[in-house]
Amino acid sequence: ERPERQPPVARPATPPFTWTTDDHVWRYGCGHEYLVARPPGTVPPPPAEADAEPWAQALGAVHAGETGVRITLQGTGERAVVLEALRIRVVARRGPAEGRVHRMSSGCGGALTPRMFDVDLDAERPVARSVPGNDTGEPIAPVSFPYRVSAADPEVFLVTGRAARCDCDWVAELRWSGGGRSGTVRIDDGGRPFRTSGAPGRPVHDYDYGARRWVAAEPEEAG
Incomplete structure (x- = not known):
């Protein structure tokens, strides 16, 4: 007897947009x-933010306390x-x-960069919570889904994951x-989860x- 024809397996819908991530914001x-698990004498000087990823990868460094992830999305059609x-x-x-905590700067100035979503990773069920921001002294109200993107109208999400x-x-x-169509896409660090x-x-x-x-320094007091 001929085997019964199996129904086709539904494939996830290909999203009509592209995205990139940067988890060294x-x-x-x-x-x-x-966090660097090496003697301080073997750790090179702090990099510029743009060079943070190769610096951290070479040392096996882990984000300490928080990870800022910039997600840039753009539609592929009109x-x-x-x-x-x-x-x-x-x-x-x-x-x-x-490891030891290595601070990239002992003091920073300037206006806050907007942080659109904040996540408590210690929570049993973490939630991306929309939070207000500040850009050059101007308050930015918290925003929430839904958003719309197209080829002419990209969007940038800033997600800060925190862990204690x-x-x-x-x-x-x-x-x-x-x-x-509809679907869900996983956003990660090039196939690896953020850490x-x-x-x-x-x-x-x-x-x-x-x-x-x-040099050894005192940890910053919680505000």
Whole structure:
């Protein structure tokens, strides 16, 4: 007997938009901390923000306390695509990573960069919470879904994942619809989840540019 024909397997709808991510976005362009599990004497000076990714990869550094992720989305056609919801999913939890905290700057000035979404990764079910921002002294009201993107109207999301008690691997899931289709895309770091670790009680170091070395510093007090 001929085997029964199996129904075709439904493939996920290809989203009508593209996206890129950058998970080395620093507060004020200079304020960020990394956990590095190496002796301070073997750690090179802090990089510029634009060079942070290769610096961190070479050292096996982990984002300490928070990870700022810039997600840039753009439609592939003239018709607008509706972005309906952004979900955060923690795919692995561990105890905080080992190492020393290395601060990229001991002090930053300037206006706040808007942070559109804030996520508490320590929560049992993390939620991307829309928060107000500030751009050159002008307040920016919190915004919420849905959004629309097209080829002529891109969108940028800034998501800050924070952790104090875990070393968390996490991804974003974006639900969309348009042109009679819908789906959900996973947004991550080139196929790998984003990673953020708390750093409770870890030694903190600042870079002394005069002495050209990392020196012990007191951790910043919680505000």
